[in-house]
Amino acid sequence: MAPNKAWTLASFPAAAVREDNFRLVESPVPVPEAGEVLVKNLWLSLDPYMRGRISQQKSYAKGVEIGDVMTGETAGEVLHSKHPDFAPGDTVTAPSGWQLYGCMSGELLTKVDATRVPLSYYLGCLGMPGRTAWFGLKDIGAPKSGETVAVSAASGAVGSVVGQLAKLWGCRAVGIAGGSAKCDYVAKDLGFDACIDYKAGNLYRDLREACPKGVDVYFDNVGGETLDTLLRVMNPFSRIVICGRISTFDQAAPYGLKNSGSILVNRIKLQGMIVFDWQARYAEANRALLDLVIAGKLKTRESVIEGIENAPRGFIGLLKGENFGKQLVKLG
Amino acid sequence: MAPNKAWTLASFPAAAVREDNFRLVESPVPVPEAGEVLVKNLWLSLDPYMRGRISQQKSYAKGVEIGDVMTGETAGEVLHSKHPDFAPGDTVTAPSGWQLYGCMSGELLTKVDATRVPLSYYLGCLGMPGRTAWFGLKDIGAPKSGETVAVSAASGAVGSVVGQLAKLWGCRAVGIAGGSAKCDYVAKDLGFDACIDYKAGNLYRDLREACPKGVDVYFDNVGGETLDTLLRVMNPFSRIVICGRISTFDQAAPYGLKNSGSILVNRIKLQGMIVFDWQARYAEANRALLDLVIAGKLKTRESVIEGIENAPRGFIGLLKGENFGKQLVKLG
Numbered sequence: 008m009a010p011n012k013a014w015t016l017a018s019f020p021a022a023a024v025r026e027d028n029f030r031l032v033e034s035p036v037p038v039p040e041a042g043e044v045l046v047k048n049l050w051l052s053l054d055p056y057m058r059g060r061i062s063q064q065k066s067y068a069k070g071v072e073i074g075d076v077m078t079g080e081t082a083g084e085v086l087h088s089k090h091p092d093f094a095p096g097d098t099v100t101a102p103s104g105w106q107l108y109g110c111m112s113g114e115l116l117t118k119v120d121a122t123r124v125p126l127s128y129y130l131g132c133l134g135m136p137g138r139t140a141w142f143g144l145k146d147i148g149a150p151k152s153g154e155t156v157a158v159s160a161a162s163g164a165v166g167s168v169v170g171q172l173a174k175l176w177g178c179r180a181v182g183i184a185g186g187s188a189k190c191d192y193v194a195k196d197l198g199f200d201a202c203i204d205y206k207a208g209n210l211y212r213d214l215r216e217a218c219p220k221g222v223d224v225y226f227d228n229v230g231g232e233t234l235d236t237l238l239r240v241m242n243p244f245s246r247i248v249i250c251g252r253i254s255t256f257d258q259a260a261p262y263g264l265k266n267s268g269s270i271l272v273n274r275i276k277l278q279g280m281i282v283f284d285w286q287a288r289y290a291e292a293n294r295a296l297l298d299l300v301i302a303g304k305l306k307t308r309e310s311v312i313e314g315i316e317n318a319p320r321g322f323i324g325l326l327k328g329e330n331f332g333k334q335l336v337k338l339g
Numbered sequence: 340m341a342p343n344k345a346w347t348l349a350s351f352p353a354a355a356v357r358e359d360n361f362r363l364v365e366s367p368v369p370v371p372e373a374g375e376v377l378v379k380n381l382w383l384s385l386d387p388y389m390r391g392r393i394s395q396q397k398s399y400a401k402g403v404e405i406g407d408v409m410t411g412e413t414a415g416e417v418l419h420s421k422h423p424d425f426a427p428g429d430t431v432t433a434p435s436g437w438q439l440y441g442c443m444s445g446e447l448l449t450k451v452d453a454t455r456v457p458l459s460y461y462l463g464c465l466g467m468p469g470r471t472a473w474f475g476l477k478d479i480g481a482p483k484s485g486e487t488v489a490v491s492a493a494s495g496a497v498g499s500v501v502g503q504l505a506k507l508w509g510c511r512a513v514g515i516a517g518g519s520a521k522c523d524y525v526a527k528d529l530g531f532d533a534c535i536d537y538k539a540g541n542l543y544r545d546l547r548e549a550c551p552k553g554v555d556v557y558f559d560n561v562g563g564e565t566l567d568t569l570l571r572v573m574n575p576f577s578r579i580v581i582c583g584r585i586s587t588f589d590q591a592a593p594y595g596l597k598n599s600g601s602i603l604v605n606r607i608k609l610q611g612m613i614v615f616d617w618q619a620r621y622a623e624a625n626r627a628l629l630d631l632v633i634a635g636k637l638k639t640r641e642s643v644i645e646g647i648e649n650a651p652r653g654f655i656g657l658l659k660g661e662n663f664g665k666q667l668v669k670l671g
Contacts, residue, residue, distance in 0.1 A: 249599075273611060281606060284606065
């Protein structure tokens with residue numbers, strides 16, 4: 008059998024992530040012990056949260072150390088099982104990291120049904136990003152029919168689900184994305200009511216125009232200046248889901264939010280969220296999202312890069328917003 | 340009868356409020372019409388929120404216009420009533436503004452019992468500031484026994500109640516105030532576990548020391564740099580009550596909050612509050628706070644300035660933090 012290949016962390020990024028922050032390491036394919044399962048990874052998910060894991064700042068989860076395999080979720084096929092719940096050929100998602108094979112306790116795997124939807128969807132709209140959109144919007148944003156929901160990184164794995172759910176729940180959905188191609192996709196293919204190209208440089212004016220009744224829920228995937236601008240258009244008693252901050256990672260100095268006075272004046276509720284905190288309720292989101300995908304009511308788009316060798320390049324592109332939809336690495 | 344005297348707004352403050360932003364106007368004492376009541380004001384409340392009312396920035400309530408009587412709550416005695424619910428001698432609180440007499444619909448008055456507690460308390464710990472502390476802490480901060488509650492402007496009308504309630508509810512209460520006299524009062528007389536003098540210039544270090552288990556609830560009365568520093572010591576799943584921003588009013592440029600990343604990392608909930616939104620539940624707070632005062636479990640301190648002529652001076656002192664406890668003007 009060809010050897011396993013794994014990306015390990017070679018150095019912490021000084022500012023922007025570079026390919027030489029990672030090192031590709033070969034090793035024999037592991038052999039599962041009692042209770043373990045060997046998974047051949049077919050898809051690797053690349054997600055913005057990974058940037059926080061290789062920062063030396065405190066975050067909500069333990070960071071990756073130098074020499075560790077890069078953290079990440081994969082979807083794949085069971086090759087060999089010493090766990091009673093899994094058999095060769097089963098399709099699963101697994102916290103394998105950036106590598107060709109995952110070998111771990113069966114307790115860490117999730118069996119998924121890839122007969123009705125593509126396996127890769129379980130890393131996107133039916134996986135962590137989809138569940139993040141579901142619980143963040145439903146529990147924190149809590150939009151009522153007729154309200155306006157704005158979401159940044161709207162063409163991305165989380166944002167695209169947020170806006171489509173908002174539409175399904177009777178809201179006006181307004182996306183924010185970078186560039187006209189993404190905005191066209193969000194408005195025309197995903198069915199948002201509007202999508203603003205923040206790179207056009209008129210975010211405040213464009214928000215005022217796209218949200219004539221103000222914004223009741225803002226689902227924030229980017230932080231920084233975009234969040235600050237949204238604070239100027241939020242309605243009384245509005246909610247902000249603080250979900251991501253991809254705009255802030257490589258800044259030398261943190262962005263200073265100037266419009267926090269709006270929180271008091273408008274009695275805004277802001278809440279930070281990490282989807283792990285909803286783990287006990289994942290089944291609810293999984294079932295609802297799968298039903299919507301099968302019914303053709305939840306669309307998704309994937310940005311696929313081929314080969315484990317290209318994982319760092321795909322990740323760097325993701326951080327720069329070069330992906331268009333859910334970023335995946337095709338391994339098998 | 341001596342004439343009424345009323346402070347009107349002469350000009351909007353360009354930066355810090357000055358005495359010449361106000362003009363003292365004399366007029367005949369008004370005569371109530373059907374349904375109205377004439378109140379002789381004995382106490383005028385001075386509160387930080389008034390600064391927002393004479394700013395030309397958008398706020399949550401209509402601002403004072405040039406020539407209007409300055410907005411404000413008073414406590415006084417009914418002189419003449421053409422409303423069936425009120426009789427001469429009744430003690431009431433009223434939205435009279437900065438003047439010696441209030442004449443308004445009886446519907447706007449609140450009858451209060453000044454036989455068991457001083458009348459002035461209904462402008463402080465038993466009035467708007469007390470209710471703000473009650474609902475903000477109970478409903479938004481929602482501290483659990485054993486948690487740490489921090490509050491800024493801790494010797495003030497709202498902050499002093501917040502910390503005492505926190506102690507009564509089994510929490511560690513840590514105040515933040517300006518100067519050692521206020522800090523001594525907060526820690527020794529009010530019984531907080533600790534009080535930090537922010538003017539000493541070591542707020543972050545002092546918070547770390549006073550809050551060894553971090554902060555679970557921060558009741559923010561000041562905004563700006565203090566709020567930013569608190570974001571660095573908040574615990575996972577902590578709550579921030581955004582109640583006031585007295586530190587930010589006179590700044591030429593708004594303070595930029597740099598530590599908003601903590602909201603995501605720690606899943607913090609921040610919520611702006613204005614006590615008016617709890618109007619339907621005022622009776623709950625009024626009763627609970629009165630019981631605590633009568634039982635000697637809720638202490639208060641008043642900073643009294645004498646004479647309507649001195650209202651602007653008292654207000655300017657309040658904005659500079661020169662008051663020590665609830666700021667009142669004694670009118671009668």
